[in-house]
Amino acid sequence: MGGTVSCCMSPRDTPKIHRREVELEDAPVTTTEEVDVSEDTGTYLQHISDRELPDELAQESNPSDHPRASTLFLNKSQTDVREKRKSHILNHTSPRMMTKKSSSCSTIFLDDSTVSQPNLKSTVKCVTLAVYYHIKNRDSSHTLDIFDEKKHPLTREKVPEDYATADPEHKLIYRFVRTLFSSAQLTAECAIVTLVYLERLLTYAEMDICPGNWKRIVLGAILLASKVWDDQAVWNVDYCQILKDITVEDMNEMERHFLELLQFNINVPASVYAKYYFDLRSLAEDNNLSFPLEPLSNKRAQKLEAISRLCEDKYKDMGRPCMRRSVSADNLLGVRKSHAVLS
Known part of the structure; x- marks a missing residue:
C-alpha cells in the first residue's frame, strides 16, 4: 500500500446496523392465487436503495466516514474544556492570551503546521490527547480479547x-x-490517519478504548495507517524490534483482526482528513497546546509564495473540463511533496 488512499468499502455502509440475512425458506412466496402475475414476472426482490440507510443515520453512526459528523474525541473533551473555562473565569485568568504571540507591523508570526504538512510534534501531542479523552470519558469498558x-x-x-x-x-x-513515530520515522499525516482508524474501529466494533486495551488499539491503528499512507511502509517485524518482546505472529493477528473489524474500509476522504486536522487544532487551543510560532522571514515568505503558485496551478488543472480528476486525500495533500522539495 502506498501514499494513495484506496477505497475498499462504500462509506454508506454502516456496520453498526446489522442487516438480517434472509434464508431461502424465510423468503416470501407468491402464488397466482394471491396476485395476478404474468409469465415473465419473477419473485419480487427489494431494491438495493430500499435497504440502504439514510445519509443522516450513516453520518451519525460513522463520524470517521463523513465530513459533517462531529469527531468523537472533540465531543469527549467538551466536559473537561467547560470545567477549565469555568476555572479560568473564576480565577480571572486567560492563559491562552498570556502565552500567544501577537503579530505587529514589523513582525508576522506564523506556525509551521498546515493541513498539507502538519507539525509532527504538535500533531502527535494532539492525537495522544484525543486518545486520553477517549479513555478518561469513556461510556463503558467494552473490549475484545x-x-x-x-x-x-x-x-x-x-x-x-x-x-x-x-x-x-x-x-x-x-x-x-x-517512541513508535520516532523509531519508525512516521509522518504527522500518519498520526491523523491513525486517529481516523481508531475512531472508526470504536464505531464499527461498538467497543471502547480503556486502560486495558489502549496500547494495542493505538499500535494496530498506527500499523495500518503507516501501511496505507506512507510510500515506504514499515514492516511488522520492524515494530517487533522497537517493542522488543512482541512477536511477528501477534502483530499479524492483530492487524488481521483490525482490518476485519473495519470491514476493510481503509478509505479516508480528503474532507474527513481535513475535519480531523482542524478539530485537532481546536482541541489544542482548548487545552492551551499552542503550535510553535516563528517570525516570518524573507526566505520563508518566498517558499510560501512558491507553494501558493503550485497549489493554484494544481487546482486550475483539476478544474479544466478536459481533465476530470477526483478529489481525494492524495490530490488535496499532494503538495506536501513539493513543500518538502522546497524546504
Missing part, C-alpha cells in the same frame, strides 16, 4: 493488577506514541 494487554502483553514485564482500571496520564500515552 485481541486488544487485551493482559492476554496479549507487549512486554515481558508483569502487567499491573490495576491495568484495566487505572487511567493512563497524557504524558504516558504521548511517550508510547512518540
Whole structure:
C-alpha cells in the first residue's frame, strides 16, 4: 500500500446496523392465487436503495466516514474544556492570551503546521490527547480479547493488577506514541490517519478504548495507517524490534483482526482528513497546546509564495473540463511533496 488512499468499502455502509440475512425458506412466496402475475414476472426482490440507510443515520453512526459528523474525541473533551473555562473565569485568568504571540507591523508570526504538512510534534501531542479523552470519558469498558494487554502483553514485564482500571496520564500515552513515530520515522499525516482508524474501529466494533486495551488499539491503528499512507511502509517485524518482546505472529493477528473489524474500509476522504486536522487544532487551543510560532522571514515568505503558485496551478488543472480528476486525500495533500522539495 502506498501514499494513495484506496477505497475498499462504500462509506454508506454502516456496520453498526446489522442487516438480517434472509434464508431461502424465510423468503416470501407468491402464488397466482394471491396476485395476478404474468409469465415473465419473477419473485419480487427489494431494491438495493430500499435497504440502504439514510445519509443522516450513516453520518451519525460513522463520524470517521463523513465530513459533517462531529469527531468523537472533540465531543469527549467538551466536559473537561467547560470545567477549565469555568476555572479560568473564576480565577480571572486567560492563559491562552498570556502565552500567544501577537503579530505587529514589523513582525508576522506564523506556525509551521498546515493541513498539507502538519507539525509532527504538535500533531502527535494532539492525537495522544484525543486518545486520553477517549479513555478518561469513556461510556463503558467494552473490549475484545485481541486488544487485551493482559492476554496479549507487549512486554515481558508483569502487567499491573490495576491495568484495566487505572487511567493512563497524557504524558504516558504521548511517550508510547512518540517512541513508535520516532523509531519508525512516521509522518504527522500518519498520526491523523491513525486517529481516523481508531475512531472508526470504536464505531464499527461498538467497543471502547480503556486502560486495558489502549496500547494495542493505538499500535494496530498506527500499523495500518503507516501501511496505507506512507510510500515506504514499515514492516511488522520492524515494530517487533522497537517493542522488543512482541512477536511477528501477534502483530499479524492483530492487524488481521483490525482490518476485519473495519470491514476493510481503509478509505479516508480528503474532507474527513481535513475535519480531523482542524478539530485537532481546536482541541489544542482548548487545552492551551499552542503550535510553535516563528517570525516570518524573507526566505520563508518566498517558499510560501512558491507553494501558493503550485497549489493554484494544481487546482486550475483539476478544474479544466478536459481533465476530470477526483478529489481525494492524495490530490488535496499532494503538495506536501513539493513543500518538502522546497524546504
